[in-house]
Amino acid sequence: MTLSRSDYPLAETQPERIRGKRGLCLTDITLDAVMAGDVTMEDLRITPQALRAQADIARDAGRPTLALNFERAAELVDVPQDFIMQVYELLRPGRARSRAQLLDAAATLRRDYGAGRMAAFVEEAAYAYEDRGLFTYRF
Amino acid sequence: MLQRDFEADGGLTPLPEERALDLRMQAIAAVSAVFEELELAQPTTEMKQSVAVASGSDETRSFSPRDVSFISEAIKDRGISVIDVIKALARRGFREEAENLLNVVKLRVSGDYLQTSAMIRDGKVISAVNDPNTYLGPGTGYRVTEERRQQLNAIRDVLDQKEVLRSEAMHEKEEARRIRYRSLGAALPGTAPGDIVIGISPAFGLKLFQTTAGHRLSDVLHEIMSAIRARGLTPRVVRFLHTADTSFLGLSAARLAGSGIGIGLQAKGTAVIHSKDRLPHNNLELFSNAPITQLAHYRGLGANAAAYALGEMPEPVVVPQRGEAMGSRYHARVALIYAIETGLTAEGAAPEEIEVTLTGAKP
Numbered sequence: 001m002t003l004s005r006s007d008y009p010l011a012e013t014q015p016e017r018i019r020g021k022r023g024l025c026l027t028d029i030t031l032d033a034v035m036a037g038d039v040t041m042e043d044l045r046i047t048p049q050a051l052r053a054q055a056d057i058a059r060d061a062g063r064p065t066l067a068l069n070f071e072r073a074a075e076l077v078d079v080p081q082d083f084i085m086q087v088y089e090l091l092r093p094g095r096a097r098s099r100a101q102l103l104d105a106a107a108t109l110r111r112d113y114g115a116g117r118m119a120a121f122v123e124e125a126a127y128a129y130e131d132r133g134l135f136t137y138r139f
Numbered sequence: 140m141l142q143r144d145f146e147a148d149g150g151l152t153p154l155p156e157e158r159a160l161d162l163r164m165q166a167i168a169a170v171s172a173v174f175e176e177l178e179l180a181q182p183t184t185e186m187k188q189s190v191a192v193a194s195g196s197d198e199t200r201s202f203s204p205r206d207v208s209f210i211s212e213a214i215k216d217r218g219i220s221v222i223d224v225i226k227a228l229a230r231r232g233f234r235e236e237a238e239n240l241l242n243v244v245k246l247r248v249s250g251d252y253l254q255t256s257a258m259i260r261d262g263k264v265i266s267a268v269n270d271p272n273t274y275l276g277p278g279t280g281y282r283v284t285e286e287r288r289q290q291l292n293a294i295r296d297v298l299d300q301k302e303v304l305r306s307e308a309m310h311e312k313e314e315a316r317r318i319r320y321r322s323l324g325a326a327l328p329g330t331a332p333g334d335i336v337i338g339i340s341p342a343f344g345l346k347l348f349q350t351t352a353g354h355r356l357s358d359v360l361h362e363i364m365s366a367i368r369a370r371g372l373t374p375r376v377v378r379f380l381h382t383a384d385t386s387f388l389g390l391s392a393a394r395l396a397g398s399g400i401g402i403g404l405q406a407k408g409t410a411v412i413h414s415k416d417r418l419p420h421n422n423l424e425l426f427s428n429a430p431i432t433q434l435a436h437y438r439g440l441g442a443n444a445a446a447y448a449l450g451e452m453p454e455p456v457v458v459p460q461r462g463e464a465m466g467s468r469y470h471a472r473v474a475l476i477y478a479i480e481t482g483l484t485a486e487g488a489a490p491e492e493i494e495v496t497l498t499g500a501k502p
Contacts, residue, residue: 009251009264018249029245031238034225041220046250054250061268063255070253 003056010053021047048074068117075115083108091125093134102126142291146283150258153294163191169233176227177219179210303475310348310355318357319496320344326377326492329397333372335444336401337363338392339493340383341483343406347476350408351430351469359437361497363402366441372398372448374441376495380488383480386420389413391490398448402440407476408432412444423447424455430469432458 007013015026020043033039055070076084087105090096103126110119129135142149154162167187174180180202189200202210213219221244228237242262246252252259257266274280283291329336337360344356360376367374377395379388385403389411392401399415400423408429411422424443426432439456446453 005268008254008266008268009249011246011249011251012263015249020248026245026248029241029248031225031229031234031241034222034237034241035229039222041222044221044244044247046247050248050250054253057268058254061254061271066255070250 003053004060005057007053008057008061010050010057018050019047020045046077048077051077072115072118072121075109075113075118079109079113079115079118083113087122091122093129094136096126096129096135098135099126099130102129143294146288146291148281148283148287148291152290155293156295159295160191165236167191169228169231169236172231172233173224173227174210176231177223179213179219180206298471298475300475300478303472303479304346307347307349314344314348314355314357317355317498318344318360319494319498320376320378321494321496322378323492323494326395326490328395329375331373331397333448334397335367335372335374335448336392336396337374337376338388338395338401338403338490339376339378340385340388340405340480341378341380342383342476342480343378343404345483346479347406350406350432351473351476352408352432354408354434354437356406357497358434359404359408360495362434362438363404363441363444364495364497366438367445370442370445370449372445376493378491378493380484380490381486383477383484385409385411385425386413386422389422390415390417390419393417395490396448400444400448402444405429406480407473410437410440412440412447414447426456426458428458428460431460 003010010018011026017025019025020029022040022042024039024043029039029043051070051074055067055074058064058070059067087109090102090105096102102122106119106122106126109115109122141147142151167182167190171182171187174182182202186200186202189198193199221240225237225240225244228234228240246259246264251257251264252266254264255267256272257264259265272280326336347356349355350359364374364376375396377392379391382388382391383405385405387403388405389401389403390413392403393399393413393415395401396415401413401415403411403413408426410426410429410432412424413422417423424440426436426440436456436458443453443456
């Protein structure tokens, strides 16, 4: 189901439908539940579903670019932090020595994590960096 | 201040001093309770009291960077998470604080605050999605309500002209022992090639007595004048009353100077060397950062003005800047000082020749 701006903010319009990875919804997360030990960090992390819902809302609000950002973020939820930081570092000017290094990272994103949109984004960067001479070693 | 004076509602609501102090004490107690409950540290009473009333980090007696790194390591090693902090708060009776913290963390689950221009008000998310910008030109868009205006006006620690004048007046007596300004009537154009005019601002030495760097105006004048004399030229002080603008003080001074070289000097310490043949603002040298300008710099400025008058091309005096963000720190005071200066100006008022006598400090 595609959401629209009238569903925003999700936490206020449908708190029982916003669920964490283990299925706990926002109304289940109370101080008493925390004290009883029923809430874990896993319940306090955003899910791909919630990020895609925000993408729908952004698109309906006339912000397609932000919507794409949310959709890429949804793909990154289950990618290990270390790998995200590795790619992030690689995307800084002068870090990657060649287009191939970025294309490799894109391939890993697509193959190992099913992150197709994110992979396409890194590929786009690879070509843009080449055009702008950002592969030149700087330090 | 910006909120109040420009009605740019940045979302801040000033608190009465007492309420702010209560909140600070409560916050310090809550944070200390978490440290103790999680056995991370034992903040002392002295530490807690120092941070409650500190104006800056120089005044706090807190954990040393070394202590802090041990605490950080322990948090990492023991895998302490926000859930542990929420539990610690609640166990120590800070239930409201625990609820608040939990609500902040819950925001992450829905991601509503990730939308454009989002902020949280009373636990609810407002962003460009549910509160879009309706600005279509002057008179449209967000308007401050009367109630909101009252809140913005109730800002604490207001610095007003009275306060600035009061703090300046504290230096008045001391300056009276060091320097005398005597008006000799209308200032006339000089003819001697060694004549350099120092154009001072309307309130200089009358209502304002020190630069924003804290230098006495008598010392500043002494440095500039003796540096000019050291080159065998004659400094002449003229008070301008038609402008308080540094650049125009300098240009007007240059036009009166037999040498064609003038120095513009505001009471707050901003100074310029101008030549009579240059366009306004196209000065020879400028000290724009009065709060970091030292007496030696003013001496250099006097020496360079003399050098220009002698037809030399001296190396401009550099006031070293170390990236200090001074704007916000001095903004209010400087705006008020300038208002005091312009308050004494009058359209077309003639410049006054001033006899300056440096008497030095008498015991």
